[in-house]
Amino acid sequence: MSPSKLDSTDSFGHEEASVSCSKPENGCVDSLSIFHSEKAVEELLQQTPVAGMDEHLIEFSEALRTVAKALRRAAEGKASAQAEAAEWKRRYELERTRNLQMEQKARMAEQFSAEKNGDLDCERVKNSDNQSMLQNESNEHSETGCMKHGIWSHEVLRDRESDSNSNADRNKIMRKASFKLSWWCNGENGDQHKHDIVSFERGNITTAERSSKQISLKWESDPQTVLILTKPNSVSVRILCVQMVRWLRERKKLNVYVEPRVKVELLAESSNFSYVQTWKDDSEISHLHMKVDLVITLGGDGTVLWAASMFKGPVPPIVPFSLGSLGFMTPFHSEHFKDCLDSVLRGPISITLRHRLLCRVVRDAAKNEYETEEPFLVLNEVTIDRGISSYLTNLECYCDNSFVTCVQGDGLILSTTSGSTAYSLAAGGSMVHPQVPGILFTPICPHSLSFRPLILPEHVTVRIMVPFNSRSPAWASFDGKDRKLLAAGDALLCSMAPWPVPTACQVDSTNDFLRSIHDGLHWNLRKTQSFDGPRDRDL
Numbered sequence: 001m002s003p004s005k006l007d008s009t010d011s012f013g014h015e016e017a018s019v020s021c022s023k024p025e026n027g028c029v030d031s032l033s034i035f036h037s038e039k040a041v042e043e044l045l046q047q048t049p050v051a052g053m054d055e056h057l058i059e060f061s062e063a064l065r066t067v068a069k070a071l072r073r074a075a076e077g078k079a080s081a082q083a084e085a086a087e088w089k090r091r092y093e094l095e096r097t098r099n100l101q102m103e104q105k106a107r108m109a110e111q112f113s114a115e116k117n118g119d120l121d122c123e124r125v126k127n128s129d130n131q132s133m134l135q136n137e138s139n140e141h142s143e144t145g146c147m148k149h150g151i152w153s154h155e156v157l158r159d160r161e162s163d164s165n166s167n168a169d170r171n172k173i174m175r176k177a178s179f180k181l182s183w184w185c186n187g188e189n190g191d192q193h194k195h196d197i198v199s200f201e202r203g204n205i206t207t208a209e210r211s212s213k214q215i216s217l218k219w220e221s222d223p224q225t226v227l228i229l230t231k232p233n234s235v236s237v238r239i240l241c242v243q244m245v246r247w248l249r250e251r252k253k254l255n256v257y258v259e260p261r262v263k264v265e266l267l268a269e270s271s272n273f274s275y276v277q278t279w280k281d282d283s284e285i286s287h288l289h290m291k292v293d294l295v296i297t298l299g300g301d302g303t304v305l306w307a308a309s310m311f312k313g314p315v316p317p318i319v320p321f322s323l324g325s326l327g328f329m330t331p332f333h334s335e336h337f338k339d340c341l342d343s344v345l346r347g348p349i350s351i352t353l354r355h356r357l358l359c360r361v362v363r364d365a366a367k368n369e370y371e372t373e374e375p376f377l378v379l380n381e382v383t384i385d386r387g388i389s390s391y392l393t394n395l396e397c398y399c400d401n402s403f404v405t406c407v408q409g410d411g412l413i414l415s416t417t418s419g420s421t422a423y424s425l426a427a428g429g430s431m432v433h434p435q436v437p438g439i440l441f442t443p444i445c446p447h448s449l450s451f452r453p454l455i456l457p458e459h460v461t462v463r464i465m466v467p468f469n470s471r472s473p474a475w476a477s478f479d480g481k482d483r484k485l486l487a488a489g490d491a492l493l494c495s496m497a498p499w500p501v502p503t504a505c506q507v508d509s510t511n512d513f514l515r516s517i518h519d520g521l522h523w524n525l526r527k528t529q530s531f532d533g534p535r536d537r538d539l
């Protein structure tokens with residue numbers, strides 16, 4: 001610190017009044033020194049005025065007092081901003097730790113499940129009559145378990161489910177079909193499984209793992225249970241659902257789950273549908289991912305969003321049939337449903353791993369109790385907008401701990417790459433291949449000429465905060481649903497979720513994406529220029 005000193009001695013030889021104002025190294029004045037300065041001015045003014053004292057000295061002292069007050073206010077403001085920043089940093093660290101823990105938990109659960117299944121298999125090999133079948137399985141497992149031929153992960157998800165109401169079913173083992181995933185990249189052969197993302201050998205930086213790979217799913221045991229989700233209030237969907245349920249049960253011998261509403265519709269059609277399974281209360285939905293091998297959606301993109309929203313953790317592969325108007329994420333045609341499902345059930349199939357965003361609302365009022373509201377998982381986007389308010393939205397945006405910008409406009413969209421062709425596109429964002437991991441940062445009608453959309457990397461946490469000086473609250477909505485009020489001081493934290501949504505492809509993820517932007521959006525449709533006309537003859 002280097003104190004700057006203002007000394008004055010009046011012309012009558014009075015005692016020297018010393019007003020010191022200390023200045024820290026970062027150039028900001030600290031509040032303690034300002035307090036001393038102000039006190040010194042106060043003391044100076046309280047001294048009995050000496051006859052004939054220069055009026056200028058009084059004016060000067062008044063001015064000095066005003067300056068000291070202003071400096072004190074500034075320092076107080078800074079201190080409170082620093083305290084707030086520290087608080088947010090703490091919350092950010094908490095969020096990061098929580099995400100890491102969640103990922104770790106998921107990994108451990110996977111490992112545990114794989115180990116458990118390994119044990120289960122061994123026991124069954126010993127005990128079961130059907131030894132040969134299990135022997136084959138166990139051979140397959142050991143092969144995939146060691147990541148041969150660039151194939152990752154053998155995931156056998158099984159759970160033992162005993163139904164207490166039925167003796168016959170008591171010992172029934174409900175099996176989830178196991179599958180393996182593999183992926184490839186142009187130019188790579190058997191060497192995909194380097195785990196270093198970036199290697200630095202002999203001074204050359206090379207990347208081994210890139211995220212946009214075509215992923216292929218191969219069943220290791222036959223799928224047995226299918227969940228069908230349908231768009232409500234559609235006659236064509238209802239008719240197709242009836243045909244599909246029958247075919248899956250009678251021809252494919254599969255267990256079929258539907259939503260309670262659909263079960264009622266099916267029973268109204270025929271009492272033969274009593275074999276169709278459903279759930280009684282919503283808490284059972286959280287266990288669905290352990291029972292279901294495959295999810296089929298009959299509807300448009302909204303039905304795919306609906307299906308994804310039902311799974312708050314891992315999502316089984318989804319086969320989306322198109323019965324909507326646009327169908328960006330629904331590549332399968334309902335007319336050919338038998339052929340499509342035959343080939344999906346047989347495998348292998350290309351899948352698109354659609355990344356989701358994990359969004360958490362943090363209330364200012366809940367500063368000290370971090371665990372407040374249930375997080376949301378979105379497949380398309382989270383939108384923060386002005387709702388019914390006619391004022392500009394004012395949103396402070398941070399990426400990890402760095403300030404990004406202040407959005408003044410109708411709002412902001414934080415989108416996945418799958419959502420890049422939805423609301424974000426309408427707001428001027430770029431279209432991005434769904435397998436590119438990243439967070440799109442797209443303003444809605446910003447009142448600024450230079451606010452271009454951004455794409456942020458996958459590993460960041462974005463924080464959107466409604467500042468205290470905002471004229472109105474903001475509203476957050478998740479895939480166009482569940483609106484939440486964000487009052488001044490509240491914030492929304494958003495990061496990449498560990499559970500993507502695997503959707504089956506018609507061809508592969510790139511082909512399907514390009515088909516969608518051509519057929520669905522008529523992207524870059526223009527009449528081809530004719531050959532006749534002027535041309536560069538001399539080049």
Ligand SMILES: NC(=O)c1ccc[n+]([C@@H]2O[C@H](COP(=O)([O-])OP(=O)(O)OC[C@H]3O[C@@H](n4cnc5c(N)ncnc54)[C@H](O)[C@@H]3O)[C@@H](O)[C@H]2O)c1
Binds near residue numbers: 305418
């Ligand atoms: N101005 C806009 O474009 C706008 C406004 C509000 C919401 N939306 C989108 O609607 C979505 C909710 O869909 P919904 O079906 O429940 O509502 P909805 O019935 O209002 O349909 C919205 C439209 O967006 C299309 N869509 C949805 N996801 C898409 C995607 N990933 N790529 C391309 N198109 C997509 C749907 O096919 C549908 O035509 C939101 O997540 C949001 O992205 C768009």
Ligand SMILES: Nc1ncnc2c1ncn2[C@@H]1O[C@H](COP(=O)(O)OP(=O)(O)OP(=O)(O)O)[C@@H](O)[C@H]1O
Binds near residue numbers: 231323324
């Ligand atoms: N199983 C379901 N239960 C409740 N609501 C659903 C279900 N499936 C879809 N929805 C909702 O119904 C609405 C319309 O669905 P969807 O987008 O699939 O049909 P669409 O509008 O005809 O298709 P498109 O969007 O392609 O034109 C969406 O808001 C979606 O959230």
